[in-house]
Amino acid sequence: MNAHEMYQDLKQKIIDEILCPGQWLVERELSEQYGLSRTPVREVLRRLVTDGFLDLKPAKGYTVRELTLKEIIETFQAREAIEGMLVKFACQRGDEQFFTRIAELRQQLEHVDIEQQKETGVLIGIELHDLIAETAKNALLLEFYQKLKNLAAITRNITKKSTTIEQCSKAEHLFLMKAIEEKNGEKGEQHMRAHLRETCRRLVEDYVIVQGGL
Template sequence: MKNTVYRKLKTKIISGELLPGSILVEREISDEYGLSRTPIREILWKLTSDGLLSKEYSKGYMVRKISLEEIFNIFQSREGIEGIAARLACQKGDAEFFANINKIKERIQEIDIEK
């Protein structure tokens, strides 16, 4: 359950459902998800260490504002990781893997034609 709540909160932050500057209060989250405050505190601490929240001692946890530089760095890192992952997948892929890749490619072409 704790991992589920962590993923839900992380998704809400990343999707923008929880806007930068939003305050998250342990008690309210505990009530909403039916977990005691200790696991909620651990979840909020993990989101803080992930860089998504900051601890506001008088208020609770606040959704961080992410700078353009941080966004650029994230995309740059992702670009590098995805390139490596694609290369490794091609090196280690079997016939079934390449058949699935071809199906995906064909579906993308169909969608492109539909537009």
């Protein structure tokens, strides 16, 4: 295994919560586990810090990042601003292939039973958001989106545990895709912003319940 493969493996384990928030990662143990010297292991860990998946504790080491309530709220506020603009541009700049794929995703999602196929609904949502970002054809917004995507992946661990949140996301994604198919950028932006705002609100409610109140 090379350093890139190690990075991808650790990243996925963090997203899937095989490595749990707050868990310590030890260079020596990782070096033995992945069959790499300490130098590339250290580079991978530093990259995971830069990408938002790990925290570096001075003189202590690396831990899996645990998002605070403030960070969750700020992530969704940033996503609302950026992705609202992205969907507006995507409606203006999308080609026939884009709108065809949006229609296909909508039809697929309509037939998803979230209680039985929650992961399928999550994957359709990920493709939808990525497709919008790529189609908007704005390099700077896409760069911001990709940076936020790492934090979004961590927050998704929380949302996909809640059937209620995913059921609401399904309905909101369907409204969003219908607006895109109509090539209505203003309406699409409104639906995207409302979707992210409501998801954040539900996440905060769940966070407070889990923490036993603030």
